[in-house]
Amino acid sequence: MPDKDCNLDGLCYNFGDAKGGSQVNTSRFLKACRGEPHDQVPVWFMRQAGRYQPSYRALRTRYTMLELARSPRLIADVTVEAVRMLDVDAAILFSDIMIPLDGLGIRYDIRENVGPIVESPLRRPADIHGMPPFQSDRLEFVYEGVALSVEKLAGVPLIGFAGAPFTLASYLVEGGPSRTYQETKALMWNHPGAFYALMERLCAMVVEHCANQVKAGAAAIQLFDSWVGALSQEDYRTLILPHMRKIFEALKPLGVPLIYFGIGTQHLIAEMARSGATVLGLDWRTALSQARGVVGPSIALMGNLDPQCLLAGPVAVQAGVTAILDAMARDDAYIFNLGHGVPKETDPTVLQKVAAWVHQYPKPG
Amino acid sequence: MPDKDCNLDGLCYNFGDAKGGSQVNTSRFLKACRGEPHDQVPVWFMRQAGRYQPSYRALRTRYTMLELARSPRLIADVTVEAVRMLDVDAAILFSDIMIPLDGLGIRYDIRENVGPIVESPLRRPADIHGMPPFQSDRLEFVYEGVALSVEKLAGVPLIGFAGAPFTLASYLVEGGPSRTYQETKALMWNHPGAFYALMERLCAMVVEHCANQVKAGAAAIQLFDSWVGALSQEDYRTLILPHMRKIFEALKPLGVPLIYFGIGTQHLIAEMARSGATVLGLDWRTALSQARGVVGPSIALMGNLDPQCLLAGPVAVQAGVTAILDAMARDDAYIFNLGHGVPKETDPTVLQKVAAWVHQYPKPG
Numbered sequence: 196m197p198d199k200d201c202n203l204d205g206l207c208y209n210f211g212d213a214k215g216g217s218q219v220n221t222s223r224f225l226k227a228c229r230g231e232p233h234d235q236v237p238v239w240f241m242r243q244a245g246r247y248q249p250s251y252r253a254l255r256t257r258y259t260m261l262e263l264a265r266s267p268r269l270i271a272d273v274t275v276e277a278v279r280m281l282d283v284d285a286a287i288l289f290s291d292i293m294i295p296l297d298g299l300g301i302r303y304d305i306r307e308n309v310g311p312i313v314e315s316p317l318r319r320p321a322d323i324h325g326m327p328p329f330q331s332d333r334l335e336f337v338y339e340g341v342a343l344s345v346e347k348l349a350g351v352p353l354i355g356f357a358g359a360p361f362t363l364a365s366y367l368v369e370g371g372p373s374r375t376y377q378e379t380k381a382l383m384w385n386h387p388g389a390f391y392a393l394m395e396r397l398c399a400m401v402v403e404h405c406a407n408q409v410k411a412g413a414a415a416i417q418l419f420d421s422w423v424g425a426l427s428q429e430d431y432r433t434l435i436l437p438h439m440r441k442i443f444e445a446l447k448p449l450g451v452p453l454i455y456f457g458i459g460t461q462h463l464i465a466e467m468a469r470s471g472a473t474v475l476g477l478d479w480r481t482a483l484s485q486a487r488g489v490v491g492p493s494i495a496l497m498g499n500l501d502p503q504c505l506l507a508g509p510v511a512v513q514a515g516v517t518a519i520l521d522a523m524a525r526d527d528a529y530i531f532n533l534g535h536g537v538p539k540e541t542d543p544t545v546l547q548k549v550a551a552w553v554h555q556y557p558k559p560g
Numbered sequence: 561m562p563d564k565d566c567n568l569d570g571l572c573y574n575f576g577d578a579k580g581g582s583q584v585n586t587s588r589f590l591k592a593c594r595g596e597p598h599d600q601v602p603v604w605f606m607r608q609a610g611r612y613q614p615s616y617r618a619l620r621t622r623y624t625m626l627e628l629a630r631s632p633r634l635i636a637d638v639t640v641e642a643v644r645m646l647d648v649d650a651a652i653l654f655s656d657i658m659i660p661l662d663g664l665g666i667r668y669d670i671r672e673n674v675g676p677i678v679e680s681p682l683r684r685p686a687d688i689h690g691m692p693p694f695q696s697d698r699l700e701f702v703y704e705g706v707a708l709s710v711e712k713l714a715g716v717p718l719i720g721f722a723g724a725p726f727t728l729a730s731y732l733v734e735g736g737p738s739r740t741y742q743e744t745k746a747l748m749w750n751h752p753g754a755f756y757a758l759m760e761r762l763c764a765m766v767v768e769h770c771a772n773q774v775k776a777g778a779a780a781i782q783l784f785d786s787w788v789g790a791l792s793q794e795d796y797r798t799l800i801l802p803h804m805r806k807i808f809e810a811l812k813p814l815g816v817p818l819i820y821f822g823i824g825t826q827h828l829i830a831e832m833a834r835s836g837a838t839v840l841g842l843d844w845r846t847a848l849s850q851a852r853g854v855v856g857p858s859i860a861l862m863g864n865l866d867p868q869c870l871l872a873g874p875v876a877v878q879a880g881v882t883a884i885l886d887a888m889a890r891d892d893a894y895i896f897n898l899g900h901g902v903p904k905e906t907d908p909t910v911l912q913k914v915a916a917w918v919h920q921y922p923k924p925g
Contacts, residue, residue, distance in 0.1 A: 375867075375868055375903070376868065377868050377871055377872075377903075380866070380868045380869075380872060380876075381868070381871065381872040381873070381876070384869070384872045384873075384875070384876035384879070384880075385872055385873050385875060385876055424824075424845070425845075426845070427844045427845055427846075427847070427866065428845065428846065428847050428850070429847060429883070459789075459824050461826050461827035462826035462827075462845045462846045479792050480789070480790075480791070480792055480793065480827045481792075481793060481827045482792070482793050482794060485793070501745070501792065502740075503740055503741065503742050503745045503746070504745075504749070506742055506746065507742075507745060507746040507749045507750055508746070508749075508750050510749070510750060511746070511749035511750055514749070515749075518794070538740070538742075
C-alpha cells in the first residue's frame with residue numbers, strides 16, 4: 196500500500212506501508228472480513244489474551260497490566276501466546292483502550308476488578324479545550340509491540356484496536372466506569388460545543404493510533420464502542436455517528452478491515468452499519484441472522500456467543516456454538532466470536548474446544 | 561367486576577371485586593392505557609416515591625425501607641405524598657419487587673446503594689423443588705396498603721406491581737444484583753426443568769399477588785422485568801415469553817391495564833408485545849415512534865425520557881420532554897414516563913416542572 200495522506204478536519208496523517216504479506220491477506224479471517232469465499236468459519240475471541248490463561252496470570256504476578264501493555268516484548272509474548280494456545284484465526288494486540296491517552300498526557304490507572312480510573316476527570320469545557328495535542332511518539336512501545344507480534348505470528352493476521360470516542364469520553368468525563376454516564380450525558384447535552392471538541396480530539400487520536408498500528412503491521416482494526424449502547428438512537432445518530440463516519444473515512448485508505456463493536460447496541464445496528472465500518476461486531480442479544488437482514492449483504496458480521504455460555508458447562512456451550520454456526524456458517528461475511536470478552540473464570544480448554552468446533556463445522560458451499 | 565376463577569396450570573385464583581369507581585375509570589391515565597381519546601397526555605414517574613423526596617428521606621431516618629414497605633399506613637402515606645407533590649395522573653404503590661417473597665418464606669434484605677440480597681440463593685434444582693408454597697396471607701400488609709392508598713387517592717388511579725419472574729429469579733439465583741447473570745443463565749441452560757419450575761412458582765406468586773392488589777383497589781398492574789434485556793431474543797422467546805403469556809392471560813379477567821416494562825429490551829420489543837400485556841414500558845434507547853411501528857396500534861406505549869436528563873439541567877430536560885411529546889402527544893395510547901426510575905439526586909422541582917410541561921403540551925385532536 197502506498198503512503199497516503201488522509202484528511203480529517205484539516206489534520207494530516209502520513210500512513211506508511213502496511214506489512215503483512217500474502218499469507219495474511221489470503222487468511223480465512225481477512226477473506227471473511229471482505230466477504231470472500233473461504234474454507235472454514237474463522238474464529239477469534241475478544242480478550243483471548245487475559246486472566247483466564249494460567250500463563251497470563253503467572254506474568255501478572257511479576258508485572259502490572261500497564262507494565263505488560265507498555266513493554267513491546269511482553270505485548271508480543273502475550274498477544275502471540277493466545278493464538279498458539281487456542282489455534283484461532285486472528286491475534287488481537289494485547290493493549291488497553293486507555294493506552295493511547297498516554298499520548299495526550301492524561302494520567303490514569305487500571306484497577307483490578309474496577310477498571311480504568313482517570314486521575315483528573317474532564318468535567319468542564321475548559322478541561323477539554325486545555326487538552327494538549329496528541330503525541331503518538333509517546334506510544335512507540337505499542338507500535339513496536341505490533342511489529343514484534345506480527346513477526347512472531349508468521350502469517351496469522353493481527354488486529355490492532357482503539358476505543359471509540361464515546362466510550363473513551365465516558366471514562367475521561369466520569370473518571371472511571373459508570374452505570375449511568377450521568378456526567379458524560381450532561382456534558383453532551385449542556386455543552387455540545389465542548390463535547391464536540393472532545394470527540395474531535397479523540398477522533399484524531401484514534402485515527403492516528405490505528406494508522407500507526409497498521410503501519411507497524413496490523414492487518415485489521417477494531418474500534419470498541421463498548422458503552423455507546425447507553426445512548427438513544429437520536430443521540431447516537433446526531434452526536435456520535437458523524438464522528439464515527441469521519442474515523443472510518445479517514446482509515447479507509449489503509450485498505451484493512453474496520454471492525455466496529457458495541458455492547459447492548461441492538462437499537463443502533465442500522466446506524467452503526469452506516470458508519471463506514473466494514474465489519475460489525477454484535478453482542479448475543481440480537482440474532483445474527485436478524486442483524487444480517489437489517490444491515491444488508493455488504494457488511495461482515497462478527498459474534499456473538501454469550502460469554503456466560505463458557506461458564507455454564509459443556510452442554511450449554513456446545514448448544515450455543517452450534518446454534519450460531521447453523522445460522523451463520525454459510526455466510527461468507529461472518530467471523531465467529533463471543534458477544535463480549537472472555538470471562539476471567541473461563542476454563543482455557545473450553546475455549547480451545549470452541550475454536551476446534553468452529554473449525555470442524557462443515558461450511559456449506 | 562364479578563368474582564372470577566382464573567386458571568394457571570391448574571392453580572385457581574379467586575378474584576374479588578375491583579374497586580375504583582367511575583372517577584378512576586374515566587381518568588386520562590386509564591383512558592390512555594386503553595387507547596381512548598382524552599384531554600391531556602397522562603404522566604407518572606417510575607420510583608416517584610423515593611429518596612429524591614425530602615419527605616421520604618425524613619421518613620427513612622426513622623424507618624428502614626422494608627419497615628416502610630411492611631406498614632400499611634406508611635405505604636399509603638408514601639404512595640399518596642408523591643402524587644400530591646408532583647400532581648401526576650397515577651400513583652404507584654410504594655413497595656418493592658422482593659416483598660412478595662415474604663409469602664414464600666424467602667429471607668432477603670434491601671441494602672442501601674447495593675440492592676436486594678437473598679440470604680440463601682437458590683443454586684441447585686433441589687433448592688427450587690424444596691420451595692414452600694406461596695402464602696399470600698403473609699402479605700396482607702401490602703393489600704391493606706393498597707386499600708388505604710386508594711381511599712386517600714380519591715379518584716387518582718393506583719398502579720399495583722410485581723417483579724416479572726426472570727428478574728425475580730435473577731435475584732434468587734445470584735443472591736443479589738449481577739452484571740452477568742452467570743448463575744441464572746447456567747441454571748436456565750443446564751437445568752431447564754428446575755428453571756421452568758422456578759419460573760412457574762414465581763408466575764403463580766406474581767399472579768396471586770397482582771390479583772390481590774387489584775382486589776384491594778389497584779386500577780392497573782405493572783410487571784417490572786428490569787433485567788430480562790440481558791437475554792438473547794431466542795432465550796427470551798423460548799424460555800421466558802411462555803411464562804409471561806400465562807401471567808397476562810391469568811390477569812386478563814381482572815379487566816385492568818397490564819403494563820410490562822424492561823430496561824435494554826430494545827431487541828425484545830416485538831416479542832414483549834406478543835405477551836398479552838396491554839401497555840409496554842420502554843427505556844430511552846428506542847424512539848417511541850419507532851416502537852409504535854414495531855408493536856402496531858393495539859398496545860399502549862409508556863416512557864421514555866432518559867432519567868439522566870433530570871440531572872443535566874433545564875435545557876436538557878426541556879429538550880428531552882419536548883422531543884418525546886412532539887413525537888407522541890397525538891397518540892391516544894401513550895403515557896409519559898421516564899425510561900427508568902427517578903434518580904435519587906433529582907431536584908423535586910424539576911420533576912414537578914416535567915409533569916406540568918406534559919400537562920400543558922397541546923394535545924392534537
